[in-house]
Amino acid sequence: MHIVVCIKQVPDSAQIRVHPVTNTIMRQGVPAIVNPYDLFSLEEALRLKDKFGGKVTMLCMGPPQAEEALRKCISFGADDAVLVTDRAFAGADTLATSYALAAGIRQIASEQAVDIVFTGKQTIDGDTAQVGPGIAKRMGLQLLTYVSRIVETDLEARTITVERRAEGGVQVLKTALPCLITMLENTNEMRFANLPAMIHAAGYPVRKWNKEQAGIEDIGKIGLKGSPTVVSKVFGPTPRSEKADMLDMETTTLRDMSLNLLQKVFTRHPTLESDLLMKELS
Amino acid sequence: MTEPAAPAKRPAGRGRNLELSDELKAYKGVWVFIEHDRGHVHSVSWELLGEARKLADKLGSAVGAVLLGGPDEQLEKFAAESFTFGADTAYIMKDPVLKGYRNEPFTKGLTDLVNKYQPEILLLGATSMGRDLAGSVATTLLTGLTADCTELNIDPATRALAATRPTFGGSLYCTIMTLAYRPQMATVRPRVMLMPKAEPGRGGETVQETLGMVETQIVTKLLDFIADANSHQINLPYADVIVSGGKGMKNPENFKLLFELARVLGGEVGATRPCVQAGWVEAERQVGQTGKTVRPKLYIAAGISGSVQHRVGMDASDVIVAINTDANAPIFEFAHYGIVGNAMQVLPALTQAFSAHLALRSRQVA
Numbered sequence: 001m002h003i004v005v006c007i008k009q010v011p012d013s014a015q016i017r018v019h020p021v022t023n024t025i026m027r028q029g030v031p032a033i034v035n036p037y038d039l040f041s042l043e044e045a046l047r048l049k050d051k052f053g054g055k056v057t058m059l060c061m062g063p064p065q066a067e068e069a070l071r072k073c074i075s076f077g078a079d080d081a082v083l084v085t086d087r088a089f090a091g092a093d094t095l096a097t098s099y100a101l102a103a104g105i106r107q108i109a110s111e112q113a114v115d116i117v118f119t120g121k122q123t124i125d126g127d128t129a130q131v132g133p134g135i136a137k138r139m140g141l142q143l144l145t146y147v148s149r150i151v152e153t154d155l156e157a158r159t160i161t162v163e164r165r166a167e168g169g170v171q172v173l174k175t176a177l178p179c180l181i182t183m184l185e186n187t188n189e190m191r192f193a194n195l196p197a198m199i200h201a202a203g204y205p206v207r208k209w210n211k212e213q214a215g216i217e218d219i220g221k222i223g224l225k226g227s228p229t230v231v232s233k234v235f236g237p238t239p240r241s242e243k244a245d246m247l248d249m250e251t252t253t254l255r256d257m258s259l260n261l262l263q264k265v266f267t268r269h270p271t272l273e274s275d276l277l278m279k280e281l282s
Numbered sequence: 283m284t285e286p287a288a289p290a291k292r293p294a295g296r297g298r299n300l301e302l303s304d305e306l307k308a309y310k311g312v313w314v315f316i317e318h319d320r321g322h323v324h325s326v327s328w329e330l331l332g333e334a335r336k337l338a339d340k341l342g343s344a345v346g347a348v349l350l351g352g353p354d355e356q357l358e359k360f361a362a363e364s365f366t367f368g369a370d371t372a373y374i375m376k377d378p379v380l381k382g383y384r385n386e387p388f389t390k391g392l393t394d395l396v397n398k399y400q401p402e403i404l405l406l407g408a409t410s411m412g413r414d415l416a417g418s419v420a421t422t423l424l425t426g427l428t429a430d431c432t433e434l435n436i437d438p439a440t441r442a443l444a445a446t447r448p449t450f451g452g453s454l455y456c457t458i459m460t461l462a463y464r465p466q467m468a469t470v471r472p473r474v475m476l477m478p479k480a481e482p483g484r485g486g487e488t489v490q491e492t493l494g495m496v497e498t499q500i501v502t503k504l505l506d507f508i509a510d511a512n513s514h515q516i517n518l519p520y521a522d523v524i525v526s527g528g529k530g531m532k533n534p535e536n537f538k539l540l541f542e543l544a545r546v547l548g549g550e551v552g553a554t555r556p557c558v559q560a561g562w563v564e565a566e567r568q569v570g571q572t573g574k575t576v577r578p579k580l581y582i583a584a585g586i587s588g589s590v591q592h593r594v595g596m597d598a599s600d601v602i603v604a605i606n607t608d609a610n611a612p613i614f615e616f617a618h619y620g621i622v623g624n625a626m627q628v629l630p631a632l633t634q635a636f637s638a639h640l641a642l643r644s645r646q647v648a
Contacts (some may be wrong), residue, residue: 013451013571013591037455064555086567098421124572125450133417144383145414161505166383166410167319168515172506173384186558186565225298228426230442232437233457237590244604244620254627258635261603261619265580268618269601272579273643275522279548280644 001054001155003045003114004105005078005118006135007038007070009062011124034069037120039190042182044150046077046191052155055112059104061089061097067206075193075201081110086211091224094126095132095250098134100214105139105217116160117141117180129182136180144173144183172184299462308488310465312338313373313401315392316364317411318339319383320509323360325477326407328367330470333510334369334405337443340436350391350493359486365486367478372486373399377493382504383411391416391493396423398491400595401465403443405434408469414555420467426460427467431592432474442466452571452594461644473519473613474598503616508598516550516566523549524568524578525595526569527557530606530625532560539629546637552576554592570595582632584625588613605629 011030045056053111057084058073058081060066070081084104092100122129129145136143146165151205152162162173165184193201198277216222245264266273315574327347334345347364349357351618353376361372373395379387382512387572392415396404404419406412408430420427433446442459443638449456460466518524526545527537552569553562561584569576571591581599586592588604588611596602597616604617614620622629 011450011451017453023444027328058329095421095424096426109630122572126429127449127571128417128427129413129425130417130420130429133414134421136385137389137418137421143414143418145385147408164410166507167317167324169507169509171382171504172508173502174505175502178312183308186561195591228424228460229300229428229458230298230300230461230508231456232459234449235455235457237455240616242618244614244624246614246620249621249623253637254631257621258628259639261621261632262639263633264619265601265603269579272601275579275639276548277333277644279522280640281647 001048001052001116002112002113003048003054003116003118004108005038005045005056006059006072006105007042007073007120008035008100008123009033009060009066009071010035010123013124018127019149022062028176030205031068032065034072035123035125036185037122037124037185040185040187041118041181042071042073042076042077042078043118043188043190044181044183045116047188048116048150049077052153054115057082057108057161058083059101061085061104062091063098064208067191067208070206072199073205074204074206076191076233077193077197077216079205081206082232083208084214085208086214087221088211088216088223091227093229095129095228096136096222096224096226098131098138099171099226100136100216101131102135103215104209104215105148107209115177117178119182121146121182121184127214142175142179144175144179146184147181148184148187152180186202207231255256285415288478294483295438298387302462302464306462306464306610309402310482310632311346311399311401312341312403313348313396313405313465314364314369314414315348315404315406315415316360316361317407317409317469318349318351318355319411321356321516322470323363324407324409324411326470326472327364328479329475330405330407331364331367331369333470333475334403335478336522337403337434337436341404346370346399347372348375348392349373350388352376352378355381355478361486361488366480366482366484371485372488373491374488375491375493375564376398377495378499379495379497380493382507383415384500384502384504385562386500386502387493387495389422390495392419393422394493395466396420402512404465404467406467407467407484408471412550414467415541415586416467423465425463425465425467425471426458426582428460429469431470432470434468441597441648448571448594450541452590461565471519473575473577503570505513518550518552518563518567518574521550521576521578522597523547523580523582524536524552524569524576524596524612525549525582525584526554526586527625528554529556529594531557532585532626534560536626539626539633543582543629543633545635546640547580549578552590554586583613583617584629586613588616
């Protein structure tokens, strides 16, 4: 079984700060990590490899330093890694990204046919959840998003059955390979990399492909040129003019403070009290 | 992926096509994909119709509601309902293969309708269905799609859809436009937009279309739908009261204090991403950028510092009460009422106060 897992290197959003004066992102010192959602897909791919044998190939589009993210995945147990990197990819939106990644996957498949492509559910920096569906559409792969469990994989019949999270329940879907899967978060737990694996990863020759090597045929479809969306404005959130009304805790009892808050809340939101009573009575 | 901070400084052009062709200028109207499941329309679709109406009024165009489903589903009833929320025309496509959502037939159905009727804007809910479908349709049509928008407007200069969304985990907002491609697509999460007021008696035109696909053409089969047990249905986005906890709650056992207050208020319990990642509560309870967007009447934040990632998910709550031991926590910058104190002591006191007050008032009412 040959599985391709697409990942993105992202800044750890929990550590991003915005410059208070210029309203620009302060990237200095913000660590770059593998998009956390991608790891649930990688772990699932590694589990399939454990079960059926075969190979897991990592694919990433990004600047040269994204190599580190791919090494991390090698340390977890991926077999091979390709970084598609070229200045021409800069400024890509999701449509241009899915074009470049689909081209990369086709190149990888020309070496060995691919059975399943995994992507993360979404990234933590862009949060769009569009690249996975985009790759599937461009490659004509069956799309299985928000998968909570792989129920059965039949390599003889070349079918896969999964549970997919939907609104209000779970869909059980059966489809044919090859397909593209995005895993739901917290559906598995990423394994640990042991020391020999980390040493192996540190020395692993990550393959770097420029746009020609990645098989890009139309440079009008990648990077800024291939992106239909235009960012017209970037701005910081507007601070609330009103400051919080701080309740005194020092000169009063907890009980009186609670009653004071209750009165303030019900005064500020005149229908809340009756709404709560209606609910209580019904 | 869009790197919003950088392109803003760059000249937007540089070999890019930013002009709308004459052919694409013919695209008119604002469409909403109406999401429904087992007899119910998802509220996000009505919220989007409210926005679509405002956009169409600015453009002087009409609002379309798109309904795809099986022959035995009540699409005409949903269409009539969509008129009361602002739709002028309902495009209905019924086919046995459209019973229960699957990517392939829905993508073909929606793409075919867009190609035939050429709307300039297409809005979908940012749900598991809407996001799955929007990504596939936008790639098929090779057009721009902006996810999880928090504001939709019309740019006065270009008359293009100006879609604003949080970026970098909510630290910044960016406004994105699709200038040279049509339709302009956007998704919006449930509860981000206000529910419009229904106008009973408002009617519209219905257009019936066919899909032209048979089951044997579709590779993916829907074998079963396992509905969530009632106990698992945590409907955070539509809860009236939410009592949320962060890492300041210290341990998962202390979350029972949140559940007790939520029970007294008939509300739900929410949490920050670190608490969900630590496995303290279910992922459905996560409020924020990578969780749910909520707008309850009352939001009580206990032991939550108030990161931007959390803020973007709950900023629109009517009344925000924050309890934190740190008087300098950012949450106090956007809470309406602040209590500097230990949540483990304050929460039981609030539970007691609300419980006694509501019991007294309900006796008075009864």
